[in-house]
Amino acid sequence: MVNFKTSRRTGLLLLLSLLCLLTVVQPTYAADPISFCKCVCGQKYRIQALPRDSQHPIFGGASKACVACTKQFCLDSVPEICLGVGTGEGDELTTSCFERDSYKDQFIVYLFLSITFGLLGFAGLQPFVKGLWQRQQQRSYAQMPL
Template identity: 75%
Template sequence: MARTKLSRSSRITLLLVLFCLLALLQTTLAANPISFCKCVCGQEKYIVALPRDTQHPIFGGSSKACGSCTKKFCLDTNPDMCKDVGTGEGDELVTICFERDSYKDQFIVYLFLTITFGLLGFAGLQPFLNGLWQRRQQRSYSQMPM
């Protein structure tokens, strides 16, 4: 079986493609962020983690987690909320649904870490690779006898 040699530009292109595939793999691992419900009543603030939805939009379902962030949900999880404000019926209660660790944030962090460790690895291997390259150049361009 014949072994084909790849040119230097082909090797660099192959490494870049593998790096991009690794970065895309990281985004799939960053799926399914956690949703939170923030209940605000006057000066009181209460944050509750919502149960994860097993049918997330990425997997073909619909995200229902923020649909459960209602005034009733806030009053059920913390019955003492809004007792001192107004009528205590929850009219002053404001609910806010948000996601922490979104896909974009996690992708940026993973990409930063991958690039940083890649550059550190390259910096650590550079003296070794330079020595190999110089030995290879000396073998291929030897002087001709006179």
């Protein structure tokens, strides 16, 4: 006969281990956000991905990816952006640098998804677990002789 308490503890331990693994794995994917440079000239704009920097703040260095977002970078990567606007020499060209996602936003989204799927899983498994529990209780009680 299978000990129900032992299998229950094993299942909870496995679930807790999986949850801990997911919380450790996810930040490693989010540790290297992509930086973008937005080049705007008149009504035209272009968003370019900046080259990745090996000296990211998480790995101990200062992020220098946004330093590459200059007017010259925009003119070199997209030379036709300022043609027909003013002089075309980049006088009207403005640049701005941004990262795709912040860590706080990612954390909130993943926390929401984890809680939602956890509650859905609990609601879906609850009738099954109740049925198992009732069958286990019926087997464990023996009828008293009259």
